[in-house]
Amino acid sequence: MAQFTKRAIVESFIRLLNEKPLDKITVKEIVDDCGINRNTFYYHFEDIRALLTFVIDAEVERVITKHESVASLEEGFIAAANFALSNKKAVYHIYNSVSREELERYLNSIAEDVMHSMVEGIEESKDVELEDRELIIHFYKSGLVGMATSWIGEGMKAEPERLIRRMGSLLEGSVSEALKRGLKRKI
Amino acid sequence: MAQFTKRAIVESFIRLLNEKPLDKITVKEIVDDCGINRNTFYYHFEDIRALLTFVIDAEVERVITKHESVASLEEGFIAAANFALSNKKAVYHIYNSVSREELERYLNSIAEDVMHSMVEGIEESKDVELEDRELIIHFYKSGLVGMATSWIGEGMKAEPERLIRRMGSLLEGSVSEALKRGLKRKI
DNA sequence: AGAGCGATGTGCAAATTTCGCACATCGCTT
C-alpha cells in the first residue's frame, strides 16, 4: 500500500515540467527519468493528463488541508500562491499547454470546494436559502478564478502576500456581507 | 528494479537517527514511519545493523565516487566531513551506539579502499613491491582512521575545510615520499 | 520464579506491483 513508485513518477514529472511544456513531455521520458518500466506508468496512471490532474489535486490538497478553519483562509491562499511561485516554470508550462477553458473548468472545481468550506464556516450562512448561498458562492468563485488566471497569465509578478491578504479579507468580509443581505432579503 | 521502498526505509532510518541513538531505534518504528509492513523491512534488510552499514556504504559511495581522481582526493575528504557535519546528530548517535572496535573496523575498511585507489593513482607506486605498498597503505590508513574517530569523538568541532585540506596534501605528499623511499630501498 | 509484554526473526501463501514482450494504432517524416 505504500506507493513509492507512484510518488517517484510524480517527482520525475514535476522535474520535467520545470524544463519543458507539458505537451513536450513523453511517457518514455518520465519512466526513463525514474528508471521504471513503461507499463508501470500505465499501471498507476491512465494518461499523462491523468498524471497532471493527480499532481495538481495532490498539491492543492496538500496546500489547502493544512489550514482548515476559515480564519486561516488567507494563509491557505498565500500558501497556494507561494507554491505556484516556487514552481513558477512548471505552472507556466502547464498554463501554456492547456486550453483556457480547461484551465478555468479545473480552477473552478477547486474554487468551488474552497468557497463552500468558507461559506460553511461563516455564521450567517446556515440561515440563508440554499439557492442564495449557491449564487453567492458562484459569484465569488468566478472572481477568484479570474484573478488566479490573470495573475498566472501575467507571469505571477504581483506579490502574493499583499495582494492575497488584501483580497482574502475583502473576500471574507464581502461574503459574509452578501450572506447577511441574502438573509435580510429573505426576512 | 526500482527500489523506492528500500529508499524510503533508509530515509525513515536517517530521520530517526537524527532523533535518537541507534540502539533506541526499533524496526517497528521504522516501518511505521514509512508506512510499510514489518516483513517488507526484513525483505530488504537482514537487520537494523545491516541497514546501518547499507546507509553508511551508500553515503560513502555517494560522497567518494563524485571525485575519482587522486587530484581531488581532498575534495572527497572534505565532502565526507561536511556530510558528517550536516548529519552531526545522526553521526553522533551512531558513534555512541557502536563499540569502538566495530567503528574502527568499519572505518578501516573504507580507508583501505580510499588509500588503495590513492596509491594506485601515484606514479611511483607501480614500481614498489606489493608488500611495501601494503605496509605503507596500512600505516597511513591507521592514521586516517585515528584522525576520523577522534574528530568525531571530540564533537566534530575542528573546521573540516582547513584541517582536511592540510592533512590531504600532507598525506599525498607523504605517501608518494614513502613510496619513493620504498622504491629506493628496493633498488 | 513465573506471567505478561513488546521486540525480533522466520516461514509461507496470497495479494499487489512491476516487468518484458508482443501487438495495434496514430501522427509525422521521407
Added chain:
DNA sequence: AAGCGATGTGCGAAATTTGCACATCGCTCT
C-alpha cells in the same frame, strides 16, 4: 508507401509487499 517513434492494451512471469502464525529473547511486575 515505408519507416519511425510515441501511445495504449493484453498478457504471463517475476518481483515485491502484505498478513498471519510461530518461536525466541529480554524486560518488568508481582
